[in-house]
Amino acid sequence: MTKDYHDYFIKDGVHIGQYEEMYQNVEDPWHINGQGRRLDMEAALTVLRHQRRRFDKVLDIGCGTGFFSNLLREVVDGQIWSSDISAMAVRKARQRYPGINFFVLDAGQAVELEFDDHFFDLIVMAQTLWCVLERLDRVFGLFRRYLAPGGLLLISQHFLQPGEQAYGAKIVATPDDLLRRLEGAGFEIRDVLETNRRRNHHAAIVAAPAGGQEDAA
Numbered sequence: 001m002t003k004d005y006h007d008y009f010i011k012d013g014v015h016i017g018q019y020e021e022m023y024q025n026v027e028d029p030w031h032i033n034g035q036g037r038r039l040d041m042e043a044a045l046t047v048l049r050h051q052r053r054r055f056d057k058v059l060d061i062g063c064g065t066g067f068f069s070n071l072l073r074e075v076v077d078g079q080i081w082s083s084d085i086s087a088m089a090v091r092k093a094r095q096r097y098p099g100i101n102f103f104v105l106d107a108g109q110a111v112e113l114e115f116d117d118h119f120f121d122l123i124v125m126a127q128t129l130w131c132v133l134e135r136l137d138r139v140f141g142l143f144r145r146y147l148a149p150g151g152l153l154l155i156s157q158h159f160l161q162p163g164e165q166a167y168g169a170k171i172v173a174t175p176d177d178l179l180r181r182l183e184g185a186g187f188e189i190r191d192v193l194e195t196n197r198r199r200n201h202h203a204a205i206v207a208a209p210a211g212g213q214e215d216a217a
Contacts (some may be wrong), residue, residue, distance in 0.1 A: 003025060003026065004026060004029075005022055005026050005029035005030065007022075008021055008022035008025070008026070008029075009022065009029075009130075010130060010167050012166065013166030013167050014167065015130065015133075015134075015167055015168070017108070017131070019084075019085045019086045019089070019131075020085070020086045020087065020088060022086070023065075023086045023088040023089045023092075024088055029064075030064060030127070032064070032065070032067045037071065039195055039196065039202070040127075040156055040158060040195065040202040040204070041068055041071055041126075041156070043156070043193045043195050043202060043204040044068075044124075044126060044154060044156035044204040045071060045072075045074060045075055046193060046204070047154070047191045047192075047193045047204045047205075047206050048072075048075045048122075048154060048206070049075055050191055050206075051152060051190070051191070051206065054077045054078075054121070055075065055076045055077060055078065055121045055122040055152075056077055056078030056079070056121050057078055057079055057081075057119060057120045057121050057122075057148070058072060058076050058078070058079070058080045058081065058120060058121065058122045058123075058124065059080075059081050059082075059083070059113075059115075059120045059122070059123045059124065059146070060072065060080060060081070060082040060083070060124045060125075060126070061083055061105075061107045061123065061124065061125045061128055061132075062083070062084060062085075062107060062125060062126065062127070062128030062131055062132075063082035063083060063084050063089075063093060063102065064084055064086075064089050064093070065089050065092040065093045065096060066082060066092070066093030066094075066096055066097045066100060066102060068124075068126050068156075069082040069093070069097065069100050069102075070096075070097045070100065072124065073100075076122070078121075079101065080100045080101065081100075081101040081102075081103065081115075082100050082101065082102050082103075083102070083103050083104065083105035083107065084102070084104065084105070085104070085105065085106045085107065085108070085131070086104075087104050090102045090103065090104050107125075107128065107131065107132050107139065108131050108132045108134070108135060109135070110132070110135040110138035110139050110142060112142070113142070113146060115146055117145055117146060118145075118146065118147060118148045118149065118151070119146055119148065120146050120147055120148060120151055121147075121148050121150075121151050121152070122151060122152050122153075122154065123143050123146065123147060123151070123152075123153050123154070124153075124154045124156070125153070125154070125155050125156070125157075126154075126155075126156040126157075127156060127157060127158065128157075129155065129157045129172065129178070130167065130168060133167075133168045133171050133172065134168075134171075136171065136172070136181060137181070137184075137185055140181070140182065140185035140186075140187065141185065141186075144185070144186055144187070144209045147208075147209055150208070151208070151209070152190065152206055152207070152208050153182075153187065153206070153207045153208070154204065154205070154206055155178065155182075155203075155204075155205045155207070156202070156203075156204045156205075157175075157178070157202065157203055157205075158200055158201065158202050159173070159174055159175060159201040159202070159203065160173075160201070161198075161199075161201065162174075175192070175194060175201070175203035175205070178203070178205065179192070179205065182205070182207050183210075186209060186210055186211070187207035187208065187209060187210060188207060188208055188209075188210040189205065189206075189207050190206045190207060190208055191204075191205070191206040192204070192205050192206075
């Protein structure tokens, strides 16, 4: 039987998390090659343009083979550092998009990064929420730690329709759930753009640390 990315990612309500095996065995796990520049990506770029500011140092969490990291160049003025849990994904990204600083990171472990505190003007997490869900508050705390004064967080995420989600529904199941978690973690919401609410619901959310940055606990 041919496997698809669900066999390595989330299946039957269980987070499997075999990402290295997924990139080894599934040619196009996120359908990037087949679909290319999707509406959710356009929405994420749109909310960033609405901020009308420079982003000199950017961190992209969960970049896969780098397609969206490369699109970020349209709105980023400086350097981009992009991470993924899969070493194979990072190798492919480096081959495809020279000029972006790709590195391996298991963001779901919520470990400290080898960057100075308050280093980044923008942190991006696109379609990576389910990968870090079990340590979400810790991840948000680290984002606050590494964002520069005035820095922004962009989360771009698809959501299932009500009643369809089996994994993590008690943590985050809707964009409103995610907004509440962000605010509870010390962020204020700056912008939200939602698309396809009745089908493949997507939200692009821009948030900023409220009241200044604090180191993660």
